[in-house]
Structures are given as structure tokens and as C-alpha cells.
Amino acid sequence: MKHLRFFSILPTLLLCTAAFAQPKDSLRQSVTVGYEHYHFDKQFSNDWRIGSIEYKREAGKATYLGRFNYASRLGQTGWQAEVEGYPKLTSKIYAYVGAGYSPSMPVFPKWRSGGTLFFVLPKGWEAEGGVRHLYFNQHVWMGTAGISKYAGNWLLNVRSFIGSSTPGSNHSLFFTARHYLKNERDFVWMQLGSGISPDESRNVLIEKGAVLSSRRITAGAQLSVSRRYMLAPQVGWAFDEIGGGRKGNQFLGGLRVGYRFR
Numbered sequence: 473m474k475h476l477r478f479f480s481i482l483p484t485l486l487l488c489t490a491a492f493a494q495p496k497d498s499l500r501q502s503v504t505v506g507y508e509h510y511h512f513d514k515q516f517s518n519d520w521r522i523g524s525i526e527y528k529r530e531a532g533k534a535t536y537l538g539r540f541n542y543a544s545r546l547g548q549t550g551w552q553a554e555v556e557g558y559p560k561l562t563s564k565i566y567a568y569v570g571a572g573y574s575p576s577m578p579v580f581p582k583w584r585s586g587g588t589l590f591f592v593l594p595k596g597w598e599a600e601g602g603v604r605h606l607y608f609n610q611h612v613w614m615g616t617a618g619i620s621k622y623a624g625n626w627l628l629n630v631r632s633f634i635g636s637s638t639p640g641s642n643h644s645l646f647f648t649a650r651h652y653l654k655n656e657r658d659f660v661w662m663q664l665g666s667g668i669s670p671d672e673s674r675n676v677l678i679e680k681g682a683v684l685s686s687r688r689i690t691a692g693a694q695l696s697v698s699r700r701y702m703l704a705p706q707v708g709w710a711f712d713e714i715g716g717g718r719k720g721n722q723f724l725g726g727l728r729v730g731y732r733f734r
Contacts, residue, residue, distance in 0.1 A: 499700065500530040504730035506704075508673070510545075514720030515712060520545035522673055534559040543579050546676070550576020554584075564592045568602070578676055583607040586670070588616060596622035604633065604670040608679035614642070614670050625652045633669055635678075642678050644669050653695075657702070662691040685713040690724065702730035 503526070510520035521544045528537040535558040542551045552574035560566045568588045574580035588602030598620040606612040618631030627650045635642050644667025652659045665688045668678055692706030708724035 498734055499732040501734065502528045502702075502730050502732040504528070504702070504728050506726065506728035508724060508726035510674075511723045512720060513722075514718060515714050515722065516546070518545075518547065520674075541580070541673070543673070546578055548576070548579050550574060550579030552576070552580040561589075566590050566592075577608060578679070581606045581608050581675065581679065584670070584675070586616075598622075600631070606670055606675060606678065608676075610679075612670070612678060626650070627652070633667070643667055658694060658696050660691075660693045662689070664689055684715055687711050688722075692726075700732050702728075702732070704728040704730070 504524075506524045506526070508520075508522045510522075512519070522541060523543075524539055524541045526537055526539040528535065537556050539554040539556070540551065541554070543549065552572055554570065554572035556568070556570035558566065558568055567590065568586070570584075570586055572580075572584040574582055584604075584606050586602060586604040588600050590598055590600045592598055600616070600618045600620070602616050604614045604616060606614075612635060614633045614635040616631060616633045618629060620627060620629040627648075629646075629648045629650075631646050631648070633642070633644045644665065646663055646665040646669065648661060648663045650659050650661040665686075667686055668674060670678065688708060688710035690706060690708035692704060694702060694704040696702055704727070706724070706726045710722040710724075711719065712722060713719050
């Protein structure tokens with residue numbers, strides 16, 4: 473939650489971190505558990521709850537992870553399994569590839585996949601381009617493009633997703649600012665967004681056509697409690713147009729707890 477979820481922003485965070493050299497640290501594996509809670513004042517009568525457990529391994533010039541998600545939403549419960557990779561292809565190009573499966577539509581899309589190439593440019597700039605695919609009862613294809621700028625301890629990113637077919641005629645645009653603290657593992661971030669990203673957990677709303685427009689702000693942090701433990705809280709608010717002239721608020725609270733080891 474690929475999506476407001478931290479899992480929705482997780483690919484962004486991992487991909488941006490990949491631009492840094494791997495830390496000289498022998499702890500290359502981690503296990504992280506997370507929980508997100510969504511409350512809607514009008515759109516849905518029941519709150520959404522999403523839990524996850526994730527294993528990540530940093531291996532040489534690539535990072536790999538597997539994730540299991542379990543959710544209660546849309547009046548049902550279900551699970552999703554995901555795998556993702558973040559390989560460094562050359563000194564100037566790195567990538568994201570990912571795929572997911574769920575037997576639990578409409579709680580999750582049955583299939584999700586995608587890939588992005590990142591190009592390191594002079595003077596702290598990066599460009600990116602890729603594609604996303606979701607399958608519910610029909611295929612949804614979306615292209616993505618973005619640009620990033622590293623400035624001191626700041627990373628600024630603008631990313632857009634555009635779908636060309638119904639129901640994937642969704643257009644979304646996101647601005648993310650991240651400020652690094654003592655190292656590349658510790659940072660605070662804020663995101664302003666318009667629309668729904670296929671990378672976030674609420675991507676099920678793309679297929680349902682339940683949101684005509686969406687504006688949101690989300691903020692969070694990733695903080696080392698010690699060399700081995702990490703906490704990543706987040707909060708968010710969205711204002712959605714949900715059809716029939718109705719508009720509603722959506723509130724998000726989440727927390728991830730990670731443990732690193734050899």
C-alpha cells in the first residue's frame with residue numbers, strides 16, 4: 473500500500489534510496505511488519521485495515537523483497553503476495569521490477585506487475601519511465617514518468633501515472649519531498665498527490681471507478697531506534713469526489729516496525 477499506504481509509497485522510498493551507495497553495514501537482511509487503518513466519513517461504512525509482513529535482502533548490486541498482505545475492506549477479507557527487485561544495471565541506470573498475485577478480488581487486484589528504469593543524470597538529477605499493469609475483471613495498463621532532484625539532504629520527486637483505457641483512464645500526479653537525517657536510512661517525508669496511484673493499496677478504487685477525483689497529503693518518517701530496529705509511522709488525509717455530487721474525507725494512520733540482521 474502500493475499504494476496512501478506505506479506500501480503504496482514503499483517502492484518510491486526504496487527506489488530513491490537505491491541512488492545512494494550501499495551502506496558499509498553487515499546487516500543486509502530485514503523483516504518488517506506493518507499495519508494501516510483507513511477511515512472514511514462518507515464513502516464506505518466500514519474502516520479498511522491492512523496488515524503486512526515483509527522480508528528484504530540487500531545482495532550486492534540489488535535489493536530483493538517478498539511481502540504478504542492481508543486486508544479487511546469492501547465488506548470482505550483477503551490476502552496478496554508480492555515480490556519486488558531493485559537491481560543496479562549500470563553505474564547510471566537502475567530499475568524496479570515487481571509482481572503480485574491475489575485470489576481475493578475485489579479486496580486486491582488478482583494480478584499486479586510493473587517495471588521502471590531510472591537514469592542518473594548530471595548535477596543530482598534523475599529521470600524515470602516505466603509501466604504498470606493491474607488485472608481485476610479486465611486489464612488496466614498505465615504508464616509512469618518522473619523526475620527527481622537531489623539537493624543537499626533533500627530529495628525532491630515528481631511522478632505521474634497515466635492510463636489510456638477504461639477503467640484505467642485515471643491520471644495521477646504526486647510530489648514527494650524527503651529530508652535525510654543522519655544517514656540514508658533515517659528520513660522524514662511528505663507527499664502531495666492528485667488521483668490514485670497503481671502502486672498504492674487503494675488501487676482497487678481504480679477498477680471500481682469509485683473515485684472521480686482525489687486530493688491528498690501524507691507525511692511520515694523512517695527512524696532507527698538502534699542499529700537493528702526501525703520505526704516508520706505515517707499519517708494522511710484525502711478528499712475524494714465520489715460521484716453524485718458527493719464528496720468525502722479519508723483518514724490514514726499506519727506504522728511499520730523493522731528488524732535488521734545479517
